[in-house]
Amino acid sequence: MVADPLLRTEGLSLRYPSGTLALDELTVDVPRGSVGLVGANGAGKTTLLRLALGQLRPTAGTIEVVGRDVADDPIGVRAHIGFMPEHDCLPPDQTAADVVATLGELAGLPPRSARQRASEVLDLVDLDEARFRPIGGFSTGMRQRTKLAQAIVADPEIVLLDEPTAGLDPIGREEMLALVGRLAGFGISALVATHLLDDVQRVCDRVVMIDGGKLRHTGATQALLHRTGALRVQVDDDAARLADLLGAAGVAVTVVDDATLDVRVDADEGLVLDLVRDGADDLGLALHAMTTRRTSPDELFLDQPR
Amino acid sequence: MSAPLLPPAGAVYDRGYRPYEGERGGRGAARAALVRLSIRRALGLRRSWRQKVLPWSLLAIATIPAVVNVGVKYITRNTPASDFDLITFREYVGVSTTLLLFVAITAPDMVCPDRRNRVLPLIFARPLTGNDYVLAKVGALTAILFGFSFLPQVVLFVGQMLVVREGAIDFVTENAEVLWQVPVAVALFSLYWATLALAISATTARRVVGGVALLATVLVSGAVASILVSAGGADPERIFEDGSLWGLLSLVDIPLRMSDLVFLGHVDPGSLVGGAEGAGTGVVLVYVAVVAGSLGYLVYRYRRVE
Numbered sequence: 001m002v003a004d005p006l007l008r009t010e011g012l013s014l015r016y017p018s019g020t021l022a023l024d025e026l027t028v029d030v031p032r033g034s035v036g037l038v039g040a041n042g043a044g045k046t047t048l049l050r051l052a053l054g055q056l057r058p059t060a061g062t063i064e065v066v067g068r069d070v071a072d073d074p075i076g077v078r079a080h081i082g083f084m085p086e087h088d089c090l091p092p093d094q095t096a097a098d099v100v101a102t103l104g105e106l107a108g109l110p111p112r113s114a115r116q117r118a119s120e121v122l123d124l125v126d127l128d129e130a131r132f133r134p135i136g137g138f139s140t141g142m143r144q145r146t147k148l149a150q151a152i153v154a155d156p157e158i159v160l161l162d163e164p165t166a167g168l169d170p171i172g173r174e175e176m177l178a179l180v181g182r183l184a185g186f187g188i189s190a191l192v193a194t195h196l197l198d199d200v201q202r203v204c205d206r207v208v209m210i211d212g213g214k215l216r217h218t219g220a221t222q223a224l225l226h227r228t229g230a231l232r233v234q235v236d237d238d239a240a241r242l243a244d245l246l247g248a249a250g251v252a253v254t255v256v257d258d259a260t261l262d263v264r265v266d267a268d269e270g271l272v273l274d275l276v277r278d279g280a281d282d283l284g285l286a287l288h289a290m291t292t293r294r295t296s297p298d299e300l301f302l303d304q305p306r
Numbered sequence: 307m308s309a310p311l312l313p314p315a316g317a318v319y320d321r322g323y324r325p326y327e328g329e330r331g332g333r334g335a336a337r338a339a340l341v342r343l344s345i346r347r348a349l350g351l352r353r354s355w356r357q358k359v360l361p362w363s364l365l366a367i368a369t370i371p372a373v374v375n376v377g378v379k380y381i382t383r384n385t386p387a388s389d390f391d392l393i394t395f396r397e398y399v400g401v402s403t404t405l406l407l408f409v410a411i412t413a414p415d416m417v418c419p420d421r422r423n424r425v426l427p428l429i430f431a432r433p434l435t436g437n438d439y440v441l442a443k444v445g446a447l448t449a450i451l452f453g454f455s456f457l458p459q460v461v462l463f464v465g466q467m468l469v470v471r472e473g474a475i476d477f478v479t480e481n482a483e484v485l486w487q488v489p490v491a492v493a494l495f496s497l498y499w500a501t502l503a504l505a506i507s508a509t510t511a512r513r514v515v516g517g518v519a520l521l522a523t524v525l526v527s528g529a530v531a532s533i534l535v536s537a538g539g540a541d542p543e544r545i546f547e548d549g550s551l552w553g554l555l556s557l558v559d560i561p562l563r564m565s566d567l568v569f570l571g572h573v574d575p576g577s578l579v580g581g582a583e584g585a586g587t588g589v590v591l592v593y594v595a596v597v598a599g600s601l602g603y604l605v606y607r608y609r610r611v612e
Contacts (some may be wrong), residue, residue: 053431055610075333075433083431089424098352105339106432108331117326124323150428155326186323 011061022047024213036200044213045193082151082159092136107154141172344446376465396569413503414516422511436608451496505600531556553578563589
């Protein structure tokens with residue numbers, strides 16, 4: 001159990017009126033900092049965010065945000081949260097400055113402070129020159145940054161970001177990830193819901209992985225990647241024979257091509273390295289390279305037991 | 307001799323992110339902000355001149371009868387004709403029906419874009435509930451309609467007070483009842499149209515559809531009521547008591563009959579319900595049903611964020 005968690009759920013379930021079970025007895029503690037909420041489309045990520053905001057009521061279980069029970073005090077919880085939805089949600093006929101200031105006022109800031117804060121956060125997301133232009137003329141990247149600006153305008157303790165890089169080109173994605181990565185430095189914790197695991201690897205310290213509404217994994221991002229790391233071995237040829245030999249010794253191996261194989265390193269890395277070296281020697285194969293290869297986040301997700 | 311050191315002409319600072327440490331209101335502040343922002347939008351404040359034309363033109367048009375009446379009183383102040391009123395305070399509440407066009411444009415503009423542009427999830431991520439949203443929108447539109455209906459009455463009252471032959475004090479003494487009748491009648495009128503117009507507008511995300519639906523509902527109900535009253539043997543064009551309770555179906559007539567009750571203590575005999583048994587009670591019941599029904603529908607419509 002995490003001390004003073006950002007978000008805590010206990011047996012949280014939600015079944016929509018249509019009968020779809022979006023969350024199934026989810027119990028998880030999300031610590032403060034930047035946390036990735038990872039799952040495929042339909043895994044229950046957005047549902048969890050809406051439950052955290054009190055916009056949905058759980059069928060069973062409880063959810064707490066910043067130490068407050070959402071069911072008991074949804075208004076109090078929302079006063080501490082910023083939210084960036086996945087979908088387009090900005091009025092095209094208004095300027096970015098107006099929209100962000102308006103939403104700042106609705107978060108309880110006095111009008112003058114809201115306008116000043118809007119100016120500051122739009123400057124922060126690099127929209128200082130565009131802030132008096134109607135949003136209808138904005139690119140997707142500019143809209144996403146406006147959405148982020150409105151989420152942080154009231155200086156929340158936590159921001160819930162739903163697919164923040166969705167629809168962005170590579171440059172826009174880099175800009176957005178850079179901004180999300182800076183949030184922790186501002187004292188704002190972020191729960192980043194995404195199916196793009198590379199994004200999580202880039203900006204999140206920890207990962208909560210859900211699938212079909214159930215918790216699949218939670219832990220530090222680096223530990224997760226390291227734990228499931230692999231060793232890429234390159235020999236001159238006949239990699240299949242070396243794979244057979246290692247397989248017989250109980251090591252999981254994937255043949256990539258005639259001269260390359262990936263060796264799974266689950267526990268004792270030193271022992272595996274010795275087995276590869278001795279196996280290549282026994283078979284008379286020239287060992288060209290052994291490089292530590294971390295499994296990509298996408299492979300990691302697909303490998304999770306279901 | 308060395309040149310004196312000059313202070314640098316300018317410097318660039320990266321202010322970065324600054325936490326907000328100022329005043330922070332709660333739900334009450336958020337509600338007040340939503341009312342304020344809705345009024346601002348409806349009146350075209352901080353918007354282009356095009357958005358200002360309609361509301362302020364209509365206010366000017368609604369004030370014309372008062373100005374004309376005061377002008378005529380001034381010109382004829384020393385003749386017996388000065389006792390003649392072009393329009394009475396009670397009738398002037400009815401003239402406010404010219405604001406129906408304004409309501410048909412403003413009410414949809416207050417709620418439809420929030421749904422169409424999917425801004426509601428952002429609004430309800432703030433410390434606001436669906437009921438807060440409904441109360442704020444109804445409050446804002448009621449306040450605007452009250453202002454636009456009351457100001458011309460003030461012009462009429464103050465103008466006449468200044469120009470009448472018998473003097474200001476005598477005029478006020480003779481018309482003391484008007485000082486409570488006008489605000490009450492105008493408030494009832496404003497609340498009625500605000501709730502009904504917003505309820506009809508909330509059925510759709512398209513402003514045009516909302517406005518047309520409101521006008522169609524009002525005009526069709528009036529036409530149907532007239533036909534039914536005529537079919538019952540009455541002649542609604544005749545100014546004597548032969549109306550029927552079918553006249554209660556006319557949505558446009560109900561707030562005018564409420565004004566009758568405030569000013570006269572009974573419904574106007576020349577109206578669609580004039581002379582009908584229990585007409586006054588019927589008017590009150592229909593008024594309450596329309597306002598309560600509209601509010602109930604609005605609360606239902608915004609009970610959950612879509």
